[in-house]
Amino acid sequence: MSIQIDTSWTLFLDRDGVINRRNFHGYIKNRQDFEFLEGVKEGLQSLSNKVGRIIVVTNQQGVGKGLMDEEQLDDIHQYMKEELARFGVTIHAVYSAVNLRGAVEDRRKPLNVMGLEAKHDFPEIDFHKSIMVGDTASDIQFGKNLGMKTVLIRSKEKVSENADIVVNNLIELANELEK
DSSP states (O other), X not given: OOOOOOTTOEEEEOSBTTTBOOOTTXXXXXXXXXXXXXXXXXXXXXHHTTSSEEEEEEEOTTTTTTSSOHHHHHHHHHHHHHHHHTTTOOXXXXXXXXXXXXXXXXXXXXXXXXXXXXXXXXXXXOGGGEXXXXXXXXXXXXXXXXTOEEEEEOOSSOOOXXXXXXXXXXXXXXXXXXX
C-alpha cells in the first residue's frame, strides 16, 4: 500500500519494540536500560522531514506495578527526546498509560484515550492523516480504532492483526513512504 504523506500528517509511534529494544522479560526502568534499535535515529530523521509532528504513545504499566515511578519514566523519555534531537528529530509529545491492565480509568492501547489526548493538545491532528507504528496487535488496533493508517514493525511477537504496511524497522518505513 502506498501512502502519500506531507507535513499535515502525524506519526504516532509505540516506544518499546519500535524506538528502543523491548525487554520481553521486564521493563525499561532507567535510561541505562534504554537501547535505541538499529536505524531508528536515521529512520526518524528521514520521517521527520515528511510529517508535521511525531507523537509517542506507550503502555508503561511498570509504573502501576510499582517497579518504577513516573519521574523515572519521565527521565527515560527526556533521554530519548534529547538523543533524537541530536539527529534533528523532534518528539512533539509522549503519552504514557501507566495504569495496570484492566484499571477503571484505563488509558492503555488499544483504547483510544492517548490518541484523543493528543488531538486535544494538537487540534490540527487529523486521524485520517495519521500513521500508527507499533509492534503489537494492540498498537495496530489503536491505530485502526482512530481511523489511522497502520504500520507493523516485525518482532518476535506474533501479531494476527493486519496492518496496512509491514516493515522490519523505521528506515524501511521511511524508504517505503519515499515510493
